Amino acid sequence: MKQILLSILTILLAFNSFSQNPNSIENEIKEIRKNASLKYNEGVRFAKEGKYTEAHKKFDQSLFLYSDFALPYLERAKIKIIRQEFDLAMNDVAKAIELNDGLGEAFYIRAYMKLLMNDHQNALTDFTHAIQKGFTESESYYYRGLMNFELGDYNSSLIDFTLAIDKNYDFAYAYNERASSKRMLGDFHGAIHDYKQALAYDSTIIVAYDNRGSCKIKTGDFEGAIEDYTKAFQKDPEYYLAINNRGSAYYQMSNYELALKDFTKVTEMNKEYAPGYNNLGITKIQLANYLGAEKDLDKAIELDPEYGAAYVNRGYAKEFLGKFPAACADWKMAIELGIEEAEKYITECE
Amino acid sequence: MRIFKITILSLFILCANSLFSKAQENLKIKKSDFKIEIKEVGFKDAWKDIKEGEKLFTAGLGTFPNALVYYLKANKYNSECAKLSYKIGVCYLATDKFYYATEYLEKAYLKDNNIADDVHLMLARAYHLNLDFDNAIENYNAYYNSFSVKNLEKYDISVDKYIKECKYGQELVNSPVRVIINNLGERINSEFDDYNPVLHPNQNLLYFTSRCNVDKKDKRLKVDNKYKENIFISEQAGELWRKPKIIENKLDSKSNESLLTLSSDGSKIFLYNGEENGGDIMVSELKKDSWKSPKRISGRILSKSKETTITFSPDESEMFFVSNQYGTIGGMDIFYSKIDAKGKWTEPMNMNAAINTPYDEEAVYWHPKVDKLYFSSQGHNSMGGFDVFVMERDINGVWSSPENLGYPINTPSDDIFFKMDETNKHAYYSSVRDNGYGGKDLYKVIILGEEKMLKLKTDDIYLAWNHIPIDDLFYHVPSEIKVDTALFMVGMVTDSKSGESIKLTKIEVIDLELSQVVATGLTDTAGMYQIKIPKNKDYGVEVTAKDYLFFVEIAYLSQKQVVKSKITVNFQLDKIDVGATMVLNNIFFETNKATIKVESTTELERLANLLIENPTIRLEISGHTDNVGSFRANQKLSESRAKSVVDYMVSKGVGSSRLEYKGYSFNQPIADNNTAEGRGKNRRVEFKVLSK
Structure with a gap:
């Protein structure tokens, strides 16, 4: 019986022969690109499953086959960000942009890394590029909004957060940030509404309770504010800022006994939090415990030697203790630290 | 035998103390007023307390605090006795715990509206001292209205002044000055009057006058039922003052004395002596670390009248003193003198009516550095008793109008002997205030500057994104790219x-x-x-x-x-030629049987199609085995399996005449029977073309 032959051609690499014609080389390149794409897709499938190590390997393999392939660089950068290998991530994303400057997401990722590095101005520029190049996800607007907020352009941040919400109506974080933009623009009632929306979509955003409380203070609703601060603390028993703010609410209500309790708790919860000692100190001043106040303000300044307000307050306590030269020294230091109102206090020192 | 007319520095002040300028009634508490018929137990002791209290009350103002102790004990037996409540209230007015007076006087008044002729006055005084000026004015007026036209002459016109004081008090309390007033503490202050603080120029010694009893044998003076004045000295130890000692013998007389001031270099000390001319100023000089015996101050300032306090300008070329000598506008006034070209003090001159009032001025004190004069006065806009005032001399030598130092330095009680230090930040004086140690106490005043804003720090995390896990939001799941994998x-x-x-x-x-x-x-x-x-x-x-x-x-x-x-x-x-053979690789049988397995169907169908599409060909279907087992058994199995294939073909409509079947056992191997692979190949079904 005759045998029938089955033969399969072996792999021909594009670089292994000088004798190939141009069409043949082009075909080889096509083949390589195709295989790099296949590896890339395998990586994507791993990434979708959250198997970033495997995904990273596949992206490496893809780039081994075809080193001018922008997408694996981009995806590898994203994985490196998750791994917090920021320098390496920045190299990858820069390469992705170099290879394909129309890749909106690459600008988005670079912007995000700049955001992490607090380079707000350049992050803002890159987020804008990402949007202009078609990466118009709700997050693009959200992060650009953050940058505008950080740079103090609250009108622009308000617009960006609104666009983010427009693309993703239950984007709870965007509601919180829009609320904060409104707050900075003095629209406290609007802010309260947005914080409420944020919490309706995600009740785990503790800061929204806290922020809503602070807006309620601005509208004179101290009881409501105390309720919100208490909720924030109940949701996160380590959230000492809520207790600090609740203490501040009591302080502003002249309920110094409760303020004292809260500020004492704050300093117990976070022994390194200078404002807690500052607030404890001024509450003791209100309760005429000037020596106790002086001690607390000493601690605040020890923790943060550039805490201008604490110097103003300690000067106040020292004045009440009759330590005028020391009080004056504190006010002078406060001026050096940028507290202008202390200028008029030191006129008494001369 | 010489009879000294003893005077006391504080007496002038005390007499001026307007609390009791009109003697309060000494109501006698009768047994019938006090005894509760159905409560025999405790009465005996309580009545003893009443009697003891009455004795001390009658003795005078100085023992009012002692009377109060007995009255309060008796009050435990019967707290509903109106007369006792009245007397407790009056006694409290004479102490630094005057804020309790209101409660008892109100109670007495409620029990009996006519408990005493002066009940409205006492109530008014209690309200006045407690800064309840509206009620004070109402009761002062009620007191005035209690006099009929006929006996109006008995009405003390000083009550009109009290009403004015209340009105001034309302203004002053409504705009308090920023000071802290600290009691100098129990080391300095006693349960008796302590007053007239004088700081040594080097600031580390404090002189003051006290009317505490130095010795158990000390007796109270008849004039005010208190112990005599003595000068004490205390050293500063850090923030505190050491326990005071009585001043050295040479400066301590058997009479009353009070230290008035020290020269700017501390080499001279000026004293008040109550024995001399009804009260004169003495001076002692420091020689070799010891004070010489005090002598009357030389010059024109001393008169047969009373001279009490004295103060000098920083260069000691000018002086102020207080006297009721000739030329007074009323009571004690402030006089001025300076050293003339011949180096002698000029004739004392009464300061004008803009400074001295018909009431008493006292306790002059010249600021150690600048032309500021502090003094106390019952006049001007005092809110009660002596208030502290200040006036300043301009570059033309003209003194400004006296300015009340304000509340809370000044109170409706006596606030006096005010001494500001060089820095203008601290002062010492004597006052009667809540929670003192008894009588007048010494206080340190801390002068605060303008109101300062305390800085509260609230802390919000405005943005929530810091709380987002790093891969939650920035990460966009990638999409696969399209690749033609065909x-x-x-x-x-x-x-x-x-x-x-x-x-x-x-x-x-x-x-x-x-x-x-x-x-x-x-x-x-x-x-x-x-x-x-x-x-x-x-x-x-x-x-x-x-x-x-x-x-x-x-x-x-x-x-x-x-x-x-x-x-x-x-x-x-391979072409379909006679003799051509083909192994049917995909026909499978159950082990050792001729039953065809289902998965052989495709191959069988393929063979059936070959026969159908080539209707003239005839085939031999042959079965083959490996060499395991006997030839005969294998021959039988191989033939049965070939027949099963033929049967299948027939069942598909292929004529049986076109098919032959044969079993070859293991006679026609195509591979090595010594290997498993070879044996597998040998177990097979083949066909051979018999004809076309």
Whole structure:
């Protein structure tokens, strides 16, 4: 019986022969690109499953086959960000942009890394590029909004957060940030509404309770504010800022006994939090415990030697203790630290 | 025997103390007023307390605090006795715990509106001292109205002044000055009057006057039922003052004395002596660390009248003193003198009516550095008793109008002997205030500057994004890119013998997992074909052509590292000729049986089709085995299996005359029976073309 032959051609690499014609080389390149794409897709499938190590390997393999392939660089950068290998991530994303400057997401990722590095101005520029190049996800607007907020352009941040919400109506974080933009623009009632929306979509955003409380203070609703601060603390028993703010609410209500309790708790919860000692100190001043106040303000300044307000307050306590030269020294230091109102206090020192 | 007329520095002040300028009534508490008929127990002791209290009350103001102790004990037996409540209230007015007076006086008044003629006055005084100016004014007026036209002459017109004081008090309390007033503490202050603080120029010694009893044998003075004045001295120790000692013997007389001031270099000390001319100023000089015996101050300032306090300008070329000598506008006034060209003090001059008032001025004190004069006065806009005032001299030598130092430095009680230090930040003085140690106490005043804003720090995390886990939001899950993964299988089909191409050969690619044909192709006139198959995996390939035996093979594409999009596969087919054979590889039987397994169907169908499409051919179906077992048993098994195939063909409509079957046992091996692989190949079914 005759045998029938089955033969399969072996792999021909594009670089292994000088004798190939141009069409043949082009075909080889096509083949390589195709295989790099296949590896890339395998990586994507791993990434979708959250198997970033495997995904990273596949992206490496893809780039081994075809080193001018922008997408694996981009995806590898994203994985490196998750791994917090920021320098390496920045190299990858820069390469992705170099290879394909129309890749909106690459600008988005670079912007995000700049955001992490607090380079707000350049992050803002890159987020804008990402949007202009078609990466118009709700997050693009959200992060650009953050940058505008950080740079103090609250009108622009308000617009960006609104666009983010427009693309993703239950984007709870965007509601919180829009609320904060409104707050900075003095629209406290609007802010309260947005914080409420944020919490309706995600009740785990503790800061929204806290922020809503602070807006309620601005509208004179101290009881409501105390309720919100208490909720924030109940949701996160380590959230000492809520207790600090609740203490501040009591302080502003002249309920110094409760303020004292809260500020004492704050300093117990976070022994390194200078404002807690500052607030404890001024509450003791209100309760005429000037020596106790002086001690607390000493601690605040020890923790943060550039805490201008604490110097103003300690000067106040020292004045009440009759330590005028020391009080004056504190006010002078406060001026050096940028507290202008202390200028008029030191006129008494001369 | 010389009879000294003893005067006391504080007496002037005390007399001026307006609390009791009109003697309060000494109501006598009768047994019938006090005894509760149904409560015999405790009465005896309580009544003893009443009697003791009455004795001390009658003795005078100085023992009011002592009387109060007995009255309060008696009050435990009967707290509803109106007269007792009245007396407790009055006693409290004479102490620094005057804020309790209101409660008892109100109670007495409620029990009996006519408890005493002066009950409204006492109530007014209590309200006045407690800064309840509206009620004070109401009761002062009620007191005035209690006098009929006939006995109006008995009305003390000083009550009119009290009403004015209340009005001034309302203004002053409404705009308090920023000071802290600290009691100098129990080391300095006693349960008795302590007053007139004088700081040594080097600031580390404090002199003051006290009316405490130095010795148990000390007796109270008849004039005010208090102990005599003595000078004490205390050293500063850090923030505190040491326990005071009585001043050295040479400065301590058997009479009353009070230290008034020290010269700016501390080498002279000026004292008040109550024995001299009804009260004069003495001076002592420091020689070799010891004070010489005090002598009357020389010059024109001393008179047969009283001179009490004295103060000098910083250069000691000018002085102020207080006297009721000739030229007074009323009571004690402030006088001025300076050293003339001959180096002598000029004739004292009464300061004008803008400074001295018909009431008493006292306790002058010249600021150690600047032209500021502090003094106390009952006049001007005092809110009660002596208030502290200040006036300043301008560059033209003109003194400003006195300015009240304000509340809370000044109170409705006596606030006096005010001494500001060089820095203008601290002062010492004597006052009667809440929670003192008894009588007048010494206080330190801390002068605060303008109101300062305390800075509260609230802390919000405005943005929530810091709380987002790092991969939650920034990460966009990527999408796969489209890649054409199709594989082209190309090749040629030729005759196995002649090598000629076979046109219109059908090639079918079968997905073995799905048992489905996924691609088909036909050869062209040159015998070439091209089939696009979805992707790299193992496929079955069936090649059929007219007049040729079919060909079936598995293409193991999945095991190849296929990176290309095209593979070439050529096929060679055998023609249907007599004698041609073909192994049917995909016919399977149950072990040691002739029962055909289901998975053999495709191969059997293929054979049936060959017979149907070539209706003239006849075939021999032969069965073969390996060499395991006996020949006979294998012969039987091989024949049965060949017959099963023939039966299947017949069942598909193939005429049985076209088919023969034979069993060859293991006589015709095609492979080595010594290996498992070889034995597997030997177990087979074949066909052979018998005729066309």
